[in-house]
Amino acid sequence: MRILGIGPERPIRGQSALRSLVSEYKGQVALLASLSFIGALLEALFLFILTGVAMAMVSGRSSVGPYVGHSLAINSALMFAALLLLVRLGLNLAGVRTSAHLTADVTRDQRRLLSHAYLNSTWAIQAAEPAGRLQELLTSFVGRLSNAVSTLTGAVTALLSLGAFLATGLAIDAASTAAVLVALALVGAVLSPVRRRIRDRAGESAQAGLQFANAVSELGSLGQEMQTFGVQAPFGDRIDKLSNETTATQRRVQVLSGALPLIYMTLAYGAVLVGVAVLAFVGFDDLAVLGAVILLMLRSLSYGQQLAAAWGALASNAPFLDHVGDTIARYQAARADGGQAIPAHVAPLEAHDVEFAYTAERPALTGVTFGIGAGEVVGVIGPSGAGKSTLAQLLLGLRSPTKGRMCVGGTDLRDVDRSWWSRRVSFVAQDALLITGTVSENIRFFRDGIDDNALRVAARQANVLSDIESLPLGFDTHLGERGSQLSGGQRQRLSIARALVGQPELLVLDEPTSALDGRSEALIRTTLAQLRGQITVVIIAHRMSTLDICDRILVIEGGRLSALGTPKSLQEDSEFYRSALAIAGITHGGET
Numbered sequence: 001m002r003i004l005g006i007g008p009e010r011p012i013r014g015q016s017a018l019r020s021l022v023s024e025y026k027g028q029v030a031l032l033a034s035l036s037f038i039g040a041l042l043e044a045l046f047l048f049i050l051t052g053v054a055m056a057m058v059s060g061r062s063s064v065g066p067y068v069g070h071s072l073a074i075n076s077a078l079m080f081a082a083l084l085l086l087v088r089l090g091l092n093l094a095g096v097r098t099s100a101h102l103t104a105d106v107t108r109d110q111r112r113l114l115s116h117a118y119l120n121s122t123w124a125i126q127a128a129e130p131a132g133r134l135q136e137l138l139t140s141f142v143g144r145l146s147n148a149v150s151t152l153t154g155a156v157t158a159l160l161s162l163g164a165f166l167a168t169g170l171a172i173d174a175a176s177t178a179a180v181l182v183a184l185a186l187v188g189a190v191l192s193p194v195r196r197r198i199r200d201r202a203g204e205s206a207q208a209g210l211q212f213a214n215a216v217s218e219l220g221s222l223g224q225e226m227q228t229f230g231v232q233a234p235f236g237d238r239i240d241k242l243s244n245e246t247t248a249t250q251r252r253v254q255v256l257s258g259a260l261p262l263i264y265m266t267l268a269y270g271a272v273l274v275g276v277a278v279l280a281f282v283g284f285d286d287l288a289v290l291g292a293v294i295l296l297m298l299r300s301l302s303y304g305q306q307l308a309a310a311w312g313a314l315a316s317n318a319p320f321l322d323h324v325g326d327t328i329a330r331y332q333a334a335r336a337d338g339g340q341a342i343p344a345h346v347a348p349l350e351a352h353d354v355e356f357a358y359t360a361e362r363p364a365l366t367g368v369t370f371g372i373g374a375g376e377v378v379g380v381i382g383p384s385g386a387g388k389s390t391l392a393q394l395l396l397g398l399r400s401p402t403k404g405r406m407c408v409g410g411t412d413l414r415d416v417d418r419s420w421w422s423r424r425v426s427f428v429a430q431d432a433l434l435i436t437g438t439v440s441e442n443i444r445f446f447r448d449g450i451d452d453n454a455l456r457v458a459a460r461q462a463n464v465l466s467d468i469e470s471l472p473l474g475f476d477t478h479l480g481e482r483g484s485q486l487s488g489g490q491r492q493r494l495s496i497a498r499a500l501v502g503q504p505e506l507l508v509l510d511e512p513t514s515a516l517d518g519r520s521e522a523l524i525r526t527t528l529a530q531l532r533g534q535i536t537v538v539i540i541a542h543r544m545s546t547l548d549i550c551d552r553i554l555v556i557e558g559g560r561l562s563a564l565g566t567p568k569s570l571q572e573d574s575e576f577y578r579s580a581l582a583i584a585g586i587t588h589g590g591e592t
């Protein structure tokens with residue numbers, strides 16, 4: 001039940017969690033506060049009447065009071081007290097329901113904010129995220145957020161109940177209530193360093209949790225390598241070490257947050273003890289009022305204890321909330337916004353004196369200028385680390401040049417409308433990553449308007465149709481987790497079908513065949529050759545045989561464009577090309 005119609009656009013931060021929560025979820029917090037306050041007033045009244053009944057019985061009277069000029073028969077007072085209890089139960093249950101809704105809403109909204117902010121952030125931000133971080137933030141950190149919200153709602157309830165009790169206490173006996181108030185404030189001040197310590201320790205715990213998540217993510221993705229190299233034991237030690245760090249920091253936080261309400265309660269009881277001692281010394285004339293005051297004070301202290309526990313829990317969750325909040329803000333600040341320009345076509349694709357630097361020390365690409373026409377198939381080669389993948393990311397618009405311009409159809413790529421661009425450009429990576437789903441779902445890849453016939457056409461173009469048809473349920477076959485039921489070559493051709501099904505104008509392939517056998521590579525080469533003249537293809541290749549089908553080849557060395565020409569002209573112009581052909585054992589454009 002969201003009372004505000006629209007989800008919040010701002011993250012809930014640890015520092016000012018209560019403030020953010022109150023402002024973003026006004027309706028639910030106000031409802032919860034009212035329910036708690038009225039419930040606590042009813043409870044205070046119940047205790048007051050109960051003490052009155054007890055005192056009347058002790059002193060042999062048949063009525064209770066007078067309260068505001070009226071006395072109540074004991075039977076009526078007991079029935080009234082029972083009624084108060086029932087109404088309070090109803091209010092409390094409504095409060096529990098509101099609190100559960102609030103927790104669920106905040107968790108859902110923050111998860112949505114975080115995942116959407118990530119999805120809309122630039123590739124530079126996404127690529128720089130350590131493995132497992134996002135998963136950890138979305139699962140256990142947001143889980144902490146849920147804890148914090150239910151703690152906060154508990155704190156709101158305790159605070160308002162305390163307020164209601166103190167208000168009732170003030171109405172009955174102002175002096176002793178004021179004394180309790182001062183005692184509570186003093187105890188709160190004394191415990192403030194403990195809360196700070198909890199917060200610091202929880203910050204360490206959050207950091208350790210992220211490192212642990214990173215290691216776990218590597219454990220999942222490097223399983224095959226670990227088995228092969230027989231490094232399970234040292235990796236296990238690493239996991240154990242990180243796990244020990246997280247549990248050690250968690251333990252410290254738990255000890256401190258567990259101790260906080262206990263210390264609070266002892267100090268608070270001590271304060272009441274002193275108060276009672278003072279009363280005993282000074283004397284008190286109305287026994288019924290004294291009984292009610294002590295009962296109300298004790299109950300106030302227990303609300304105070306709940307408040308102290310909530311404060312401790314909040315301090316221990318705050319750094320996790322900060323991490324989630326800071327990450328959302330960082331993603332939102334790096335939104336991958338394009339412009340509004342809509343060029344007529346993707347081609348010509350031009351690089352004008354392009355430079356790209358990951359760090360301030362040395363650019364990965366510098367002074368790169370070239371033009372690619374519509375329907376051309378262009379290969380990109382160069383030594384390892386020369387800047388080929390960086391160029392692919394610039395061509396795809398995933399990164400923007402730090403100097404110079406990438407232009408499509410005469411327009412700077414930075415100014416081009418993102419959704420127009422995404423519908424016209426496609427990409428095939430070296431490692432074909434598939435989603436857990438059917439063949440159709442993998443080729444469609446969440447895009448609307450792709451019918452079954454288009455799936456077949458793309459599969460045929462990618463030379464994977466016969467493989468699909470031999471599967472038990474054809475296009476409806478579930479491929480297991482991330483396509484685990486397919487071979488590397490089949491996965492790669494399926495990802496080419498995924499790239500082609502949207503009928504792109506530009507297809508960029510980053511070393512699509514380097515991990516494949518000769519037959520799979522030949523199939524992909526056939527596919528690419530058939531695309532010549534229909535769409536513009538840029539193919540980064542390590543295997544020289546893949547370049548057979550290229551109209552022209554770009555040679556990148558040390559971040560610079562060292563040559564650009566037809567395969568034939570490069571045999572004259574590029575030392576790198578000649579030596580690469582020689583290493584591959586290729587003469588006259590064919591593999592020997």
Ligand SMILES: Nc1ncnc2c1ncn2[C@@H]1O[C@H](COP(=O)(O)OP(=O)(O)OP(=O)(O)O)[C@@H](O)[C@H]1O
Binds near residue numbers: 390
């Ligand atoms: N995310 C990054 N942060 C910092 N430096 C990077 C990053 N990615 C690549 N580099 C650096 O940029 C340079 C070009 O890298 P790039 O991946 O484009 O080379 P490549 O030609 O594709 O190499 P390979 O053929 O080995 O895949 C290298 O020096 C590399 O270390």
